Amino acid sequence: MFRLFFALFVSFILASQANAAIKEELAVVNNTSENIWHLHVSREDISVWSEDKLKGIISPGDSHTFYFNDGTPNCYYDIIAYNMGRTKKWEKRNLNVCKIETWTLGN
Secondary structure, eight states, rough: OHHHHHHHHHHHHHHHHHHOOOEEEEEEEEEESSSSEEEEEETTTOOOOOSSOOOOBOOOEEEEEEEEOOSSSEEEEEEEEEOTTSSEEEEEEEETTTTTTTTEEEO
């Protein structure tokens, strides 16, 4: 019984440490003169963009926090943002969301 309890305890501690080490959020800061209307995300090893993750807009000077948790320990994502008419885009490839907390869009 003690061995079972000890094994469960060690598993819980290791899982907690692994989850604590993975940062799963990114603040996108709009430092442009345009509203950001669309934002798509993809793991860096997948060539298809996600559906639009932005429900609303990010106005100039504002920010929005996005959460990354696809159930894998992957930290690298590609991110693309567009203005209203998709005439201008901001793109970042291989962004390590486990280490980088903010992506600032500029003109």
